[in-house]
Amino acid sequence: MAIMLFHLRNPRTVLRKALTGLILFFLGAVSAYLVSLILPQFVAGTWGTHPLMPVFVMTLISLVAYKPIERFVKWFLEKYLFRRKSYAQMTLMDLAEDLRTNLDLQELANMVVNTFGEVLRLRNVALLVPDATRSGFEIASSFGWPIAVSKRILLACDAPLVQHIKESGPHVVVRSPLLKSLSWQEANEMGGDFDVLRSGWVVPLFVREDLVGMIAFGAHSPDMVFDESDFHFFREFAEAVAPCVRNAQVVRQLRNTNFQLQDSQAEWFQKTKMSAIEKLAAGIAHEVHNPLAIISGKAQVLLMQKNRAPLEPHIEEALNVMVKQTRRAADITRKLLMYSQESKSPREWFSLGKILDETVSLVGYQASLDRIEISCSVDPELPEFFGNVQEIREIFLNLFFNAVEAIESEGRIGVELRQAPEAGIIEIRFSDSGRGIAPENLEKIFNPFFTTRHAAVGLGLFVARQIVSRYGGAIRVESQAGEGSLFIIQLPCRQEETAGSAKIAPLGKVLIENES
Amino acid sequence: MKKRLLLVDDEIEICEFLKSFFEDRDFQVMTAYSGVQALAKVESFNPHVVLLDIQMPEMDGLTALRKIKEKHPKTKVIMVTAVETQDKIEEAMRAGADNYITKPLSLEYLEKDVQEKIDSLAGV
Numbered sequence: 001m002a003i004m005l006f007h008l009r010n011p012r013t014v015l016r017k018a019l020t021g022l023i024l025f026f027l028g029a030v031s032a033y034l035v036s037l038i039l040p041q042f043v044a045g046t047w048g049t050h051p052l053m054p055v056f057v058m059t060l061i062s063l064v065a066y067k068p069i070e071r072f073v074k075w076f077l078e079k080y081l082f083r084r085k086s087y088a089q090m091t092l093m094d095l096a097e098d099l100r101t102n103l104d105l106q107e108l109a110n111m112v113v114n115t116f117g118e119v120l121r122l123r124n125v126a127l128l129v130p131d132a133t134r135s136g137f138e139i140a141s142s143f144g145w146p147i148a149v150s151k152r153i154l155l156a157c158d159a160p161l162v163q164h165i166k167e168s169g170p171h172v173v174v175r176s177p178l179l180k181s182l183s184w185q186e187a188n189e190m191g192g193d194f195d196v197l198r199s200g201w202v203v204p205l206f207v208r209e210d211l212v213g214m215i216a217f218g219a220h221s222p223d224m225v226f227d228e229s230d231f232h233f234f235r236e237f238a239e240a241v242a243p244c245v246r247n248a249q250v251v252r253q254l255r256n257t258n259f260q261l262q263d264s265q266a267e268w269f270q271k272t273k274m275s276a277i278e279k280l281a282a283g284i285a286h287e288v289h290n291p292l293a294i295i296s297g298k299a300q301v302l303l304m305q306k307n308r309a310p311l312e313p314h315i316e317e318a319l320n321v322m323v324k325q326t327r328r329a330a331d332i333t334r335k336l337l338m339y340s341q342e343s344k345s346p347r348e349w350f351s352l353g354k355i356l357d358e359t360v361s362l363v364g365y366q367a368s369l370d371r372i373e374i375s376c377s378v379d380p381e382l383p384e385f386f387g388n389v390q391e392i393r394e395i396f397l398n399l400f401f402n403a404v405e406a407i408e409s410e411g412r413i414g415v416e417l418r419q420a421p422e423a424g425i426i427e428i429r430f431s432d433s434g435r436g437i438a439p440e441n442l443e444k445i446f447n448p449f450f451t452t453r454h455a456a457v458g459l460g461l462f463v464a465r466q467i468v469s470r471y472g473g474a475i476r477v478e479s480q481a482g483e484g485s486l487f488i489i490q491l492p493c494r495q496e497e498t499a500g501s502a503k504i505a506p507l508g509k510v511l512i513e514n515e516s
Numbered sequence: 517m518k519k520r521l522l523l524v525d526d527e528i529e530i531c532e533f534l535k536s537f538f539e540d541r542d543f544q545v546m547t548a549y550s551g552v553q554a555l556a557k558v559e560s561f562n563p564h565v566v567l568l569d570i571q572m573p574e575m576d577g578l579t580a581l582r583k584i585k586e587k588h589p590k591t592k593v594i595m596v597t598a599v600e601t602q603d604k605i606e607e608a609m610r611a612g613a614d615n616y617i618t619k620p621l622s623l624e625y626l627e628k629d630v631q632e633k634i635d636s637l638a639g640v
Binding site for chain 2: 282285286289290292293294295296297298300301304323326327330334337
């Protein structure tokens with residue numbers, strides 16, 4: 001069964017193992033025979049002819065010498081029978097074969113640099129691929145590099161080294177002989193490129209005429225040399241790996257384009273939706289406010305007549321209620337209109353707590369119908385926030401809608417506004433007792449058009465995340481299926497603005513007081 | 517001299533109750549149901565104050581406002597809106613409106629505001 005499995009994996013490995021086994025068996029048998037011949041000459045008496053004696057000696061020998069002999073046999077086989085490939089080369093070629101089906105550029109690059117670095121015992125290895133703008137090469141993955149450094153490296157397309165590779169084709173570029181062949185000035189520039197890559201050797205990855213990447217590596221000791229056959233092998237390896245790298249790059253590009261497309265689609269959808277809501281809200285407001293004005297106006301006229309003739313108390317109260325309730329009805333349509341209007345207003349200072357209150361009054365009725373209890377706790381010390389009211393309102397609304405949908409009926413929504421332990425950050429903690437989020441969806445809920453409901457578009461959380469990131473903040477979610485969810489938004493306060501716009505801040509406050 | 521007030525709204529009911537309200541308070545009141553009518557009444561009636569609805573057929577409130585202010589810069593105009601979008605309000609204030617109020621109206625506030633405007637005219 002084991003052999004069958006090996007066979008399925010790689011016939012060469014089976015062949016190699018069989019040959020090694022055969023040779024080892026042969027060597028063992030010959031030495032056992034020799035031992036049994038020689039032993040009586042050296043050991044006197046009955047011990048010399050005892051049948052167990054050769055077995056004993058052979059056991060001793062194999063305990064001491066089996067491993068080195070096995071290694072030697074393997075090396076011998078690789079070198080003379082399998083086209084003189086070293087163990088390292090075998091590993092790398094196996095890797096190249098494995099990579100053929102891998103389309104993840106990052107994973108592929110990691111495997112190449114790590115295997116390369118380990119089996120060749122190199123100081124450092126880097127796999128370079130064209131960056132997103134195609135203006136140069138960046139490090140996709142590195143071995144033996146400090147990560148922070150490798151992320152910053154960018155080798156421009158017109159760098160001397162890249163130019164040289166493009167001219168010389170798929171040959172391995174070796175630092176010292178190349179530099180010696182150049183003029184002092186050129187060597188200096190070219191040497192700079194090698195220094196940036198910390199390398200002595202660069203293996204170009206070509207797909208036909210196209211340079212799709214480079215493997216650059218450096219050795220621990222300057223004496224480390226690769227011979228002609230090694231270079232031949234590197235070329236062979238590069239030919240095998242280059243198409244994989246190219247494929248993975250194409251896949252990555254497609255994926256990025258797809259994301260961008262989704263994003264712009266989502267944005268367009270959002271805009272269209274908002275302008276439709278705005279028109280609708282404006283229409284409703286106009287049609288509803290006029291009748292409300294008439295009801296309220298007539299009630300007020302009646303109320304004012306009490307100066308001449310006193311009204312019965314229950315009639316007076318009823319009239320007061322009418323006036324108050326028409327105001328309330330008008331407030332709702334007004335808020336709907338405010339919500340839908342595109343955020344034309346510039347950023348200003350305002351209190352997050354006030355926006356939260358407004359949003360709660362907008363969604364509160366629907367929530368109470370579904371028997372959902374909303375509780376808010378706002379840190380009284382919370383600083384004012386500098387931003388666009390419309391956008392912040394949108395975040396709250398989307399989170400509320402999301403929570404109400406998750407709860408369906410009966411439950412709790414808790415909102416907490418507080419200062420995060422880190423200085424200068426406001427934290428919005430939004431919890432619900434809804435059905436929670438399945439682990440496999442946790443990653444996806446902020447994607448555009450992702451939804452688990454039939455009638456939903458799946459933009460709410462996406463829009464919320466877009467806005468939060470516009471303020472340099474972050475949104476994350478903690479949830480377990482069946483146990484509700486907790487959304488945590490962190491928004492940085494604009495500290496530097498606080499000092500600079502000290503004059504603006506009080507003005508904002510006055511405006512808000514006027515409104516209320 | 518009686519205080520003259522012109523009410524302009526395409527909702528007849530609104531004009532009616534405002535009319536009775538202000539007549540009770542010793543105003544001379546006329547009504548108009550569109551911007552075009554309003555312009556004609558401003559000429560013939562020469563009101564101290566005009567209450568002007570923004571959204572109306574024939575000629576909307578903003579256009580009427582501009583025409584009134586062009587010919588009678590002294591006439592006070594208070595805009596009445598059912599839908600106050602920020603840009604509409606700004607536009608009205610730029611065009612010379614003296615104030616704006618939103619529906620549903622608070623009659624108490626409206627009376628105070630109209631009286632203020634008339635007082636300011638008398639002061640000049």
